[in-house]
Amino acid sequence: MDRLTGMAAFVKTVECGSFAAAGKALGMTPQMTGRHVAELETRIGTRLLNRTTRRQSLTEAGQAFYERCRALLADAEAAEAQARSLADTPRGRLRITAPVTFGAFALPEAIARFLNRYPDVQIDLTLTDRFVDIVDEGYDAAIRLGALNDSTLVARALKPYRFVVCASPAYLAAAGAPETPHALIGHECLGFAYTSAPPASGWGFIENGQAWTAPIAPRLRANDMKALITAAVNGLGIALAPETAVRDALRDGSLVPLLTQYEPVARPMHIVMASSPTTLKLRYFVEEVVAAFGA
Template sequence: MDRLDMLKVFCAVVEAGAFSRAAERLSMSTSSVTNHVAALEAHFKVRLINRTTRSMSLTEEGRQCHAQALRLLADMGELESSLRDAGGTPAGVLRVDLPSVISRQYVAPALARFTQRYPELELRVTVGDRMIDMVEEGVDVLVRIGELPDSGLVARKLMSTRYVCCVAPAFLQQNGWPESPQSLDQFACLGFLNPRTRMVRPWKFSRDGEDSSHLPPATVRIDHVESMIEAAKAGCGIIQQMSVSLAPALRHGELAPVLTDWQAAGPDIFALYQPARRADAKVKVFVDFLVEIFTL
């Protein structure tokens, strides 16, 4: 039994959380999956997984094996990909992790164009907003919004954002326009509730080179950006969010910008990948594709 295959099956079991679910994903029988893991344990002469009829958990040796197996399989995948790419067309599996707003509004609508260009690439996309360990989770390209940790990753800027105040056009007709950040106190406003701190985020402004913040009273506070935008479109009040989230509603006239002379710079959007993957053709073509999306 090939040890690389044993490691692949072992990692699939860890990812799936159960032998039966791993078997389904791998199109194998549960007994075959069990035999692969048992053979790996026999080879290393250690138990990797504690298992009962109801649950399973990794031993300390199992955690070490899983972490190193992921790196080994990633290196093998990179080697296979680079050798294929040397022949011309990028091929193989490309794993990408995207923030929800970037996936929904920008990447997903354009994916058909990418897959038609590179039919030999198999794209696996996960959507989330947490910073992850790319090596441990086997991700090739990561897109994130905001300040970046000192991770040693290559960062390619895709877009700058701005903080935009906006409201439904009907709301303006009925209530008039705010003239300054302080005048927002006289209008119905929606506050964004930070999901982690449960605190309302102050609104950011900039004018004549001076940055400031203001927190208008909010009778409605929401910790979900898309829900806040929908409420604003329905006339619930004025909101401030990043331009990247507001772009479709502004483009379709569902929301109108206000206090445009006071817009502050927002966080930048970056594509991240490991330095060792700089020459990987499949990483390069996808990052170039992201740049293309954000410059259209």
């Protein structure tokens, strides 16, 4: 028989004074209540209750066992209450990882809304451009750029990660604006250098439905997009930057969009998890990200 049920039957028998009263309180027959107590006594190897035709009383072992059973049952009830609370209200810690530029310029707004809505949730956000194995490294979810290779992950598609070619008014006044992507080879282009891949030697564009690469010859490469954007704002050259990262600079005029009749190649973007969300905190976080960046 179930040990916790047996303990509950024993405690209720002590408190109610009889198997009949205990069984009524627990929704079982007096005979079943007695069987539970007898099973406990057999397992322990000692008598817990002195039984007479008129009353029952605790043995010395029964008294000690009764106190421990009450404490254990209270702990079990508290654990169930805590689990119910976790199931009803998002709470606890989420470990999230995202690419550096997206995580720095775009994701914080969605995270702020989420944390303001759910004050019992905490987020540990790791920004890195390397590939993160979310299972081995213990992350709840990751934002991924590019094609997905791991079919075992659960993924939700987000809007493609779009780019814009831009430069400062000072650079354009000194060097002029390229008329086509082919002309980029004659300009100072600022190159992004991935830590886990060779530096790009060209920028991708879509023309007449076909993707092609315009060659560039950067004198400055950096593995941090913020550094490249700052360099572009200061007139050092032309940048190919994520729309979300240069939104404010384009709005205030410190950067000017170029080659607007050509479409830079966008990158697929997803939020991925090891499995379908099993907790409210993760499910609601995914919903927040999809609402903000969903396709």
